[in-house]
Amino acid sequence: MSQTYGRSPLWERYNDTQVTKEAVAELAGFKSGDVNFKLALWDPRVNGVRYLKTLVFNLAAGLSPANWARLRRIAHRDVGDPFSITYDGEPVCLDYLQAVLELEFIESRLELAGARVLEIGAGYGRTCHAMLSNHDVAAYHIVDLENSLDLARRYLAAVLTAEQLDRVHFHGVSEAEDGGALRALRFDLAVNIDSFAEMTPGTVRAYLDLIDGHAAHLYVNNPVGKYLDKSLDGHSQGDEVVELALRTGLLRDIVDIHDNRAVAAQSRRFLDAYRPGPGWTLLADARTVPWSFYWQALYRSGASGR
Template sequence: MDDEYGRSPLWERYGRTKVTKEAVADLANFKSNEVNFKMALWDPGVNGVRYLKTLVFNLSAGLSEANRARLRRIHNREVGNPIAVRYDGETICMDYLQAVFEVEFLAGHLDLDGSAVLEIGAGYGRTCHAIMSNHDLASYHIVDLENSIQLCRAYLGTVLEEERFARIHFHSVDEAGGVDALFRDLSFDLCINIDSFAEMNARTVRAYLDRIAVTCRHLYVNNPVGKYLDKSLDGHSQGDEVVALALSTGPLRDVIDIHDNRAVEAQSRKFVTAYRPGDGWRCVAEGRSVPWTYYWQALYRNDRGVGGWPGR
C-alpha cells in the first residue's frame, strides 16, 4: 500500500473495529449503526450533549431581535450550571430559549403588564423568571408539589431581585385545602401550564380546568399532543414500569409517531379540545411549540368574563 495515500492510525483502527469488511457488506441497517456513525453521523447514543448543543446553537442563531432582547433581560440564567452555548456573547441554554418563545407567544396576544398570573406546575421556575424579567406583573402564584416548591422558591429567590421575588406566592398541593382556598379566594388574568398536565391523572387535570373555567380570564397550555412508544429514542432507560405510568397520565393518551408532522397535526385537534376549560372559552391562538416535534401550545380566553377580580 502507498503510505502517502494510506490510512491514518485512527482509520486503521476503525477498519478493524467499526467499518469492517463484514459490516460494509450489509446495506440493510448501515445508516443506523457504527458504519455510518464513523462515516457521516455522530452516534446519537453517546453524543446526546453534542446534539443538544448543536440544536441550542442553531436556535440561538435564528432568534429575532425582539427575542434576543427578551433573553438579555433575564439575568442570572447561569445559576445551576446549565448545558449551554455562547452566541454573540450570550450564554444560552435550551430552558431559556423555550421560555423566550413562550413569552413571545403570550405577549403577542396579551398585555401581560399589570397581570395576576397563576402557574400550575412551575418546575424550577424558568417561565416565571422569564416573564417577570420582561413584564411588570402584579403578582405571580405558583402551585406545585412540595419538593418542587422548595427548589422553585430557592431558585427564584436567587435569580430575581427582592422586589420582584416579593410578588411571587407559593402554594403546595400537599397542604390540605390549599389549592381549593387559592381558587376560592383569588382570580387571575392568566393561568399557565407547561409540560405538567400531561403527567397528571386525567381526573386531576379536569379538576384544575373546572376551577380555571370560573376564576381565570385566559389559559395558556403547552404540552405533548399524545404519547409515544419508540424505544429507539431513549431505550426505555427508566424501566417498563415508568413507561407504563407515563402512558397512563394526562387527558391525551393516544400513542402516535411523534416525528410525523401529519400525525402530530391531526392529534393537535384533540389537544385544542381537551384543554378548553369549558363553555364560553375560546381558543384564540395555537401552534406547534418549538423545538419539540410533538408539543403544542394554545391560548384560550374566557369570553364570559370573571366578576369581582379579588386578590389583584
C-alpha cells in the same frame, strides 16, 4: 497499501472496530449503526450533549431581535450550571430559549403588565423568571408538588431581585382544593407547561375547573399524545415508568411524534381537551418549537373583560 494515501493510525483503529469488512458487506441497518456513526453521523446514544448544544446553537441563530432582547433581560440564567452555548457573546441554554419563545406567543396576544398569573407546575421556575424579568406583573402564583415547590423557592430567590420575589407566591397543591387559598383568588392568566400530561386525568380536569372559575385566560403547552418509540431513549427509566407515563394526562393516544401530519391531526384533540369550559374561545395555537409533538394554545374566558 500506499504509504501516501493509506490509512492514518486513527483509521487503522476504525477499520478494525467500526468500519470493518464484515460490517460494510451488509446494507441493512448500516445507517443506524456503528458504520454510519463513524462515516456520517455522530452516535446519538453517546453524543446527546453534542446534539443538544447543536440544537441550541441553531435556535439561537434564528432568534429575532425582539427575542434576543427578551433573553438579555433575564439575569442569572447561569444559576444551576445549564448546558449552554455562546452566541454573539451571550450564553444561551435551551430552557430559556423556550421561555422567550413561549413569552413571545403569549404577549403578542395578551397584555401582561399588571397581570395576576397562576402557574400550575412551574418546575424550577424558569417561566416565572422570564416573565417577571420582561413584564411588570402584579402577582405570580405558583402551585406545585412539595419537592418541586422547594426547588422553585430556592431558585427564584437566587435569580430574582427582592422586589420581584415579593410578587411571587408559592402554594402547595392542597390550596387548590375547595376552600383552599387559591379558590379565593382571580387570575388574568393561568399557565401550564409540560405537566398536565404527567398528571392523572382527574387532576387535570380539577385544574381546568379551577381555571374555568378563576382565570380569564389559559396558556397551555403540552404533548399532543403519547409515544412508544424505544429508539429515542431505550426506555432507560424502565418499562414500569413507561407504563405509568402511558396512563397519565388527557391525551393518551399513541402518536408517531415525528410525523407532522399525525401531530397536526392530533392537535385538534389537544385543543378540545384543554379548553377549560364551553364559554372559552381559542385565541391562537401552534406547534411548540423545537419539539415535533408539543402544541401550545391560548384561550380566553367568555367572562373575561380583557
